[in-house]
Amino acid sequence: MIPLFDYQRQWRERQSEIMDTIQRVLNSGQLILGAEGRAFEGAMANLIGMDHAVGVNSGTDALVLALRVLGVKPGDGVITVPNTAVPTAAAIRLCGARPVFVDVEPDTLLMDVEQLKKLNTQGCKAIIPVHLHGLMVDMDPLLAFARARGLAVIEDCAQALGSFYKGRPAGSFGAISCFSFYPTKNLGAYGDGGLCTTRDAGLAKALRQQRMYGFDETPIAQVDGLNSRLDELQAGILNLKLKYFDADMQKRQSLAQRYLEKLDGRRLQLPTRPAGRTHSWHIFAVRSPFRQELKEKLAARDIITGVHYATPLHRMPAYQDLGYEAGDLPVAEKAAAELLSLPLFPEFTHEEQDKVIDTLHEALPR
Ligand SMILES: Cc1ncc(COP(=O)(O)O)c(C=O)c1O
Incomplete structure (x- = not known):
């Protein structure tokens, strides 16, 4: 049988290294928010050329947290495309917001900025371009449009780790950019995982609060938050897979x-x-x-x-x-x-x- 994707081939090839990693993490005494996660966040920030990377539980959560910290509230509109994975819209709905769909270009099947210009953006707060299949949206006109209309840009990079637009990597354009490490992805965990990148220290701090019940350094909720952390086992496996x-x-x-x-x-x-x-x-x-x-x-x-x-x-x-x-x-x-x-x-x-x-x-x- 020829599969669409088969993680077991890679598992068979790298089994001993993966088992060593799992053993190292289990021996470390820290299963959540530890050294593996910090190392992975550092490596990802470096790879994307951003100042901050925040590991979370999934690509869907990365989008939810990004929308929340950028101030998207129930009833707000968030523009995206209809030809994306369900989680792009699911994340918008989880914030109580309203997906506003715009059609795509006939050749690339990516968000069509000419169609965007015809859209009524009243009540819209943000825009989520999706780099579908791994090809990046035409970011220059999109960013110009977003700036002119006062919309926050959140890149959905779930499929685009390793893509570039005019020499700059996917995930380096949005106010916040969101990645998924679902097993089939270009960098796949052995379970769920996600990450947000940003240049803004304030947004990074807010994302860290959001992923941990709204806490700062102390266990006092400063804001409404949730639980969405990249665990140490997945972070360890992702650190290993980053080498390849x-x-x-x-x-x-x-x-x-x-x-x-x-x-x-x-x-x-x-x-x-x-x-x-x-x-x-x-x-x-x-x-x-x-x-x-x-x-x-x-x-x-x-x-x-x-x-x-x-x-x-x-x-x-x-x-x-x-x-x-x-x-x-x-x-x-x-x-x-x-x-x-x-x-x-x-x-x-x-x-x-x-x-x-x-x-x-x-x-x-x-
Ligand atoms: C375009 C897109 N956005 C968001 C997601 C959500 O990622 P996850 O499955 O890690 O929640 C995916 C992956 O499934 C995706 O392909």
């Missing part, structure tokens, strides 16, 4: 390059790569009007593919009260019917990849 991050990213790049060279771009729409941006290839997604047929034919040959994402958020039952209808966000809706994610992960072999490519070509209508 560059090598893993190179493997992703070269596998993506092979797909781009070998797949028939006349019969399949391949991912676009605008000048000045590098792709982190968290997901390699092609587009075809025959998506379902292709998916089934690949599955018949034991090749597992994915769809990121099949239903735009405004068409999901949970968000019907927002009042959107089919056809309101046509670019995202069309893409949702056509996208197909192909297997791509660092341990994926060329032999497997060639089988995916050949099977896909055979399955495509002539």
Whole structure:
């Protein structure tokens, strides 16, 4: 079987180091907010080129905490795209705020700043650009728009660790930027994990308070807070995996390059790569009007593919009260019917990849 993702291959390769890490953490006497977490936060701040990084329990929590400390209150609008993972909108709703969806560009499938300009932003406090699949949103016009309208920018970098825009890394543009270490991510934990980055010491302090019941140094709640901490075991595993991050990213790049060279771009729409941006290839997604047929034919040959994402958020039952209808966000809706994610992960072999490519070509209508 060719999976879409398989952490067990990596686990088998690095088992002894991972077990050593687990043992070290368990022997340390500290399971929550200790040396591993601090080391990881330091390494991440360094990697993204930001002054502060705050580890939290998940990418969803990273977004919730970011919205809370940036002052998003119940009833406020938060602009984002409909073609993202559910947690982007779930985080907005958890703050009692209202997702305001804007359509995406037809080629990149990323937030369309021209569409943004047509939006009524009254009552909106923040904007969450999502670097979908690992390609960054066109940040210069987006930041200019946000500045002009007084909107706080929160980057959703869950899929974009390792991506760059004009030489600057994902996570270095927003007032706060949010990362996920869900196991399938470019840097994946062996459980849940997330992180916020910021340049602002005040925001970093507020994020630290939020993740720990609203405490400062003493166990006195200064503000309303919650419990969202990156535990020491996950931080230890992430510290270890950071050592392999560059090598893993190179493997992703070269596998993506092979797909781009070998797949028939006349019969399949391949991912676009605008000048000045590098792709982190968290997901390699092609587009075809025959998506379902292709998916089934690949599955018949034991090749597992994915769809990121099949239903735009405004068409999901949970968000019907927002009042959107089919056809309101046509670019995202069309893409949702056509996208197909192909297997791509660092341990994926060329032999497997060639089988995916050949099977896909055979399955495509002539
Ligand atoms: C775009 C996006 N945002 C947010 C998240 C939420 O991250 P997590 O699953 O760690 O809560 C994810 C990952 O699932 C994601 O892909």
